[in-house]
Amino acid sequence: MQEQRKRILQLVENGTLTADEAIVLLEKLSAKNESTPQTVQPVTPLTEKEDEPFKAEPFEEAKKEESKKTGFEDIFGKSFNDKEFNQKVEDFMGDIKKDLSQFSTRMTGIVGAALSKLKDLDIETPFGEKVDFAKTYAYPATEVRSIELDIANGKIDVIKATDELVTVQVNGKTQLKGTEEETIAQITEELVTKNEDKIHLKSENKFAQIKVQIAIPEKHYDVFIARLLTGAISIENLDAKLIKARTYNGTIRLEQSTFDHAELQTSNGAVEARKIKGDDLEIETANGRIYVDGELKEVDAESMNGTVAITTTSTEAHKLKARALAGSVEIYVPKTVALEGQIYSNFGKADVGLSDAKLYEEEEQFLLKSVRFTKELEGAKLLKVTGESRTGTVLVRYTLQ
Numbered sequence: 001m002q003e004q005r006k007r008i009l010q011l012v013e014n015g016t017l018t019a020d021e022a023i024v025l026l027e028k029l030s031a032k033n034e035s036t037p038q039t040v041q042p043v044t045p046l047t048e049k050e051d052e053p054f055k056a057e058p059f060e061e062a063k064k065e066e067s068k069k070t071g072f073e074d075i076f077g078k079s080f081n082d083k084e085f086n087q088k089v090e091d092f093m094g095d096i097k098k099d100l101s102q103f104s105t106r107m108t109g110i111v112g113a114a115l116s117k118l119k120d121l122d123i124e125t126p127f128g129e130k131v132d133f134a135k136t137y138a139y140p141a142t143e144v145r146s147i148e149l150d151i152a153n154g155k156i157d158v159i160k161a162t163d164e165l166v167t168v169q170v171n172g173k174t175q176l177k178g179t180e181e182e183t184i185a186q187i188t189e190e191l192v193t194k195n196e197d198k199i200h201l202k203s204e205n206k207f208a209q210i211k212v213q214i215a216i217p218e219k220h221y222d223v224f225i226a227r228l229l230t231g232a233i234s235i236e237n238l239d240a241k242l243i244k245a246r247t248y249n250g251t252i253r254l255e256q257s258t259f260d261h262a263e264l265q266t267s268n269g270a271v272e273a274r275k276i277k278g279d280d281l282e283i284e285t286a287n288g289r290i291y292v293d294g295e296l297k298e299v300d301a302e303s304m305n306g307t308v309a310i311t312t313t314s315t316e317a318h319k320l321k322a323r324a325l326a327g328s329v330e331i332y333v334p335k336t337v338a339l340e341g342q343i344y345s346n347f348g349k350a351d352v353g354l355s356d357a358k359l360y361e362e363e364e365q366f367l368l369k370s371v372r373f374t375k376e377l378e379g380a381k382l383l384k385v386t387g388e389s390r391t392g393t394v395l396v397r398y399t400l401q
Contacts, residue, residue: 266288
């Protein structure tokens with residue numbers, strides 16, 4: 001019996017048995033010894049065969065396997081199979097997603113409300129009487145290569161001219177200083193200037209509200225720039241190497257235009273670019289929807305709070321990147337290009353609906369869903385696609401043929 005005890009202890013030291021298993025065997029050995037008369041057994045040396053690991057009874061083997069489970073399984077194993085627990089987790093994650101979206105909406109709403117109040121501020125109340133003014137400027141299109149508009153408050157509209165003149169129509173109101181004639185002369189005297197082949201409209205009066213409508217004949221221009229502190233920008237039928245439009249509070253719309261490079265940026269407002277053609281387009285808004293549809297080679301669009309939808313029909317497209325913090329992302333590409341891309345979302349879905357694309361590295365983690373995909377097409381241009389959203393769904397589809 002003593003030799004058997006040593007044998008059991010040796011197996012514990014070797015790690016073959018656990019302490020709990022050794023106790024059970026020792027108890028059985030003691031009980032057997034008490035019920036059976038002791039006989040003298042010859043002492044035999046241990047052979048190599050006896051050095052083989054001790055085989056426990058099936059019950060002990062099962063117990064041994066159970067004792068080797070990780071702490072994670074011990075704590076969470078039953079919970080993962082509990083429908084009530086799983087439902088609580090889903091509800092909890094849904095609440096987090098809702099809270100993040102509401103927080104983003106509230107913050108951007110506060111900023112938007114503040115900027116809207118500034119936009120709608122009646123300047124005559126704190127500064128006395130106002131005066132309305134109107135002025136028209138006209139220049140031959142053959143003498144104009146660049147246009148720059150820079151005003152604080154108002155609106156900018158770019159339309160197609162019906163003649164061969166670049167016509168700038170200005171309507172506004174401002175604080176009355178002196179007589180009405182003196183006030184109008186002072187604000188309009190240097191409001192619009194032309195230096196060589198560049199038209200420059202600039203108002204440093206932060207309290208004047210100026211609405212500009214500029215009619216541009218159809219031709220290829222070098223640069224068009226429009227900047228506003230608060231107000232909307234609308235551009236139609238413009239052909240330029242560089243188009244820049246920026247407002248801190250207002251929408252931006254670009255339609256039926258052609259460019260080499262374009263930048264559209266607003267802090268509070270939607271951005272739309274329809275029926276356009278260009279090499280490189282960059283769009284950014286803190287609060288608002290982004291919609292792009294055209295023949296584009298490269299697009300980079302980002303919205304903090306709003307849906308981002310990008311469509312390109314160009315067979316020469318090589319890069320599309322769309323990001324949204326609180327909102328969904330939709331990317332539409334032509335079927336005639338080769339593809340290499342990745343989309344991911346923290347709380348939404350990652351959905352690649354391309355029938356002939358190969359999906360790989362699909363991940364469905366706790367706070368991350370991602371999909372990598374590729375498509376080979378001989379002789380076709382490679383288009384790299386990236387889509388990202390924190391709280392919404394990200395999807396990739398083909399354009400309608």
